[in-house]
Amino acid sequence: xxxxxxxxxxxxxxxxxxxxxxxxxxxxxxxxxxxxxxxxxxxxxxxxxxxxxxxxxxxxxxxxxxxxxxxxxxxxxxxxxxxxxxxxxxxxxxxxxxxxxxxxxxxxxxxxxxxxxxxxxxxxxxxxxxxxxxxxxxxxxxxxxxxxxxxxxxxxxxxxxxxxxxxxxxxxxxxxxxxxxxxxxxxxxxxxxxxxxxxxxxxxxxxxxxxxxxxxxxxxxxxxxxxxxxxxxxxxxxxxxxxxxxxxxxxxxxxxxxxxxxxxxxxxxxxxxxxxxxxxxxxxxxxxxxxxxxxxxxxxxxxxxxxxxxxxxxxxxxxxxxxxxxxxxxxxxxxxxxxxxxxxxxxxxxxxxxxxxxxxxxxxxxxxxxxxxxxxxxxxxxxxxxxxxx
Ligand SMILES: Nc1ncnc2c1ncn2[C@@H]1O[C@H](COP(=O)(O)OP(=O)(O)OP(=O)(O)O)[C@@H](O)[C@H]1O
Numbered sequence: 458x459x460x461x462x463x464x465x466x467x468x469x470x471x472x473x474x475x476x477x478x479x480x481x482x483x484x485x486x487x488x489x490x491x492x493x494x495x496x497x498x499x500x501x502x503x504x505x506x507x508x509x510x511x512x513x514x515x516x517x518x519x520x521x522x523x524x525x526x527x528x529x530x531x532x533x534x535x536x537x538x539x540x541x542x543x544x545x546x547x548x549x550x551x552x553x554x555x556x557x558x559x560x561x562x563x564x565x566x567x568x569x570x571x572x573x574x575x576x577x578x579x580x581x582x583x584x585x586x587x588x589x590x591x592x593x594x595x596x597x598x599x600x601x602x603x604x605x606x607x608x609x610x611x612x613x614x615x616x617x618x619x620x621x622x623x624x625x626x627x628x629x630x631x632x633x634x635x636x637x638x639x640x641x642x643x644x645x646x647x648x649x650x651x652x653x654x655x656x657x658x659x660x661x662x663x664x665x666x667x668x669x670x671x672x673x674x675x676x677x678x679x680x681x682x683x684x685x686x687x688x689x690x691x692x693x694x695x696x697x698x699x700x701x702x703x704x705x706x707x708x709x710x711x712x713x714x715x716x717x718x719x720x721x722x723x724x725x726x727x728x729x730x731x732x733x734x735x736x737x738x739x740x741x742x743x744x745x746x747x748x749x750x751x752x753x754x755x756x757x758x759x760x761x762x763x764x765x766x767x768x769x770x771x772x773x774x775x776x777x778x779x780x781x782x783x784x785x786x787x788x789x790x791x792x793x794x795x796x797x798x799x800x801x802x803x804x805x806x807x808x809x810x811x812x813x814x815x816x817x818x819x820x821x822x823x824x825x826x827x828x829x830x831x832x833x834x835x836x837x838x839x840x841x842x843x844x845x846x847x
Contacts, residue, residue, distance in 0.1 A: 478726070488545070488552045489564030489575070494572055495523065496530055496566055497562050504534065512635075514652060519578060527578035528563060541567050548574075551651035554623055558615030559646040560638055579646055581639035584696075589634050589705050602743035604643055609751060610776050611645040612637055615644050616693055617769035619650055620686045626635070627683060632692035633673045634699060672706035672717070676791045677763055687763035691791070693772070694711055694758025701751050703736030719759055719790045722752055750775070754783050759790035 487509045499520030500507045510517040515534040522528050544567060552562045566573040581587060586596040599609070612632075619627040629636075629650050638646045675691035677683045698718050706718040712773050715721050725731050754775050760766050765786070767775065774780035 476764045486563075488548050491522075491564055491566045491573070491575055493566055493568040493571055493573075496520065496575070499523075499528065500530055512649075514649070520575075522563075522575070523594055526563075529576045531574040531576065533810065535570075544572055547651060550627075554619070554627065554650070556615055556618045556622075558611045558645055558647060559618070559650060560646040572744060576648070577646075579638040580641040581643060583635045583648075584639065584645070584700070585634035585705075587639065588703060589699060590621040598639075598643070599738070600643070600703075602698075602739055603747070604778075606645065606747065606751075608637070608639075609697055609700055610773065612647060612696065613693065613769060613773045613776055615645070615647040617773050619647075620689065620769050622753050626686065628686055629689050629692075630684065631673075632689050632696060634696060634705075637696070675759075675763070676761070683763075685763060686769070687766050690758050690766045690769060690772070691763075693769070694755045694766070694790070695719065697758065698734070698755035699750055701736065701748055701755070702734045717792060719756075722756060723789050723792075726753070726756060726839045750782050753784050753787070756787060756790050757782070757784065760788065761791040 497503065499522050500518040503516075503518055507518045507520060509518055509519045509529065512531075515532045518530045518532070520528050520530045544565075548562070548565050552564070555561065560579065563575040563577060565575060581598065582596050586661040587598040588600055616629065616632065619629060627650055629647065629653075631649060632647070636647060636649050638648050640646060671679075673692040673695045675688040678688035678691075695718065699706055702718065706719065708716055708718075714724070717841050722731070722734060725734050731752050732745050734752060735743055735745070735748045754767075754772060757775075758766050758772065765788075771780065775782050
């Protein structure tokens with residue numbers, strides 16, 4: 458079990474360097490503090506040639522640190538510029554969490570207005586680029602069935618760790634293929650955990666992959682703002698189906714009945730044809746029974762009632778075969794298409810005139826004024842304000 462060091466040390470740790478402010482820095486234990494100059498040198502002055510990604514939190518650069526270690530250097534955007542103390546408190550929390558299936562935070566930089574995170578660099582990019590990119594880009598990798606199983610189980614273990622081992626538990630809030638990074642051996646690592654808490658309460662994090670993110674959202678979180686571990690489990694279920702099928706959760710180029718992955722999965726499940734969803738690029742080289750079991754677990758994770766979704770440790774046991782998958786009580790999952798015609802809402806607007814075909818009880822949305830659902834289709838902008846009470 459990992460417990461966060463909430464009682465702060467008064468004695469400066471040896472890893473502290475060049476603090477902006479001694480008092481602020483006294484709140485951190487073992488977090489390595491990098492100077493801006495060090496990170497500028499590591500990235501060749503944040504050269505565009507070293508930029509490896511852009512996310513809702515800011516830009517990511519590849520850099521070589523003093524001593525030769527490669528790092529992914531995430532420069533948080535202006536919106537993410539929290540006060541030094543709050544920032545370091547969260548960094549302290551994130552850096553205390555270590556697991557084989559979580560991206561390792563090496564340290565950070567908090568000079569002047571800069572808020573920069575330094576992570577272990579992962580050689581094989583994200584699942585969204587390598588598996589779900591559709592094979593149209595140079596990043597794509599062939600994932601055989603065994604590798605896919607290993608990835609599903611690894612992600613499940615990482616999430617079970619965040620939910621059930623870490624104290625207090627961490628709810629990721631943004632489990633999706635672009636947040637699953639792969640090392641040189643294709644071991645999956647969950648990235649961006651804990652980052653939601655780095656965003657100041659009055660700022661929003663606008664996801665860069667709007668359509669995808671929307672498709673991973675549990676309806677009770679998207680509509681009602683109720684954030685629990687079960688919202689992550691829903692997102693994991695969608696991801697699991699994506700890994701087995703090799704396709705994105707939403708694909709508007711497909712015939713209408715196939716566009717939403719969960720809808721399609723449920724349809725095939727009812728027709729006892731689940732195997733038809735497995736990625737055709739595997740050329741039939743997979744364990745059909747195991748693949749159908751994984752898809753059923755995906756359906757269990759996305760059940761409409763959060764209570765019906767299994768915990769992540771149960772998911773791990775089901776994936777590894779330690780526990781049977783019981784689908785006898787399984788019903789239709791909560792489907793994205795049920796709330797696809799939600800219209801852009803202003804925070805203060807009442808829920809009563811919300812045009813929605815959703816069958817979910819949305820009455821609680823007005824009680825959760827912090828959460829704003831913005832979507833009229835998978836292509837529109839989705840914004841959520843984070844609930845800092847969790
Ligand atoms: N530790 C890392 N090692 C290697 N590449 C990384 C690392 N972290 C991020 N990246 C690259 O940077 C890209 C952007 O990452 P980031 O987490 O900021 O945004 P995202 O997850 O793609 O989008 P969003 O902000 O919507 O979640 C990733 O897709 C990946 O290609």
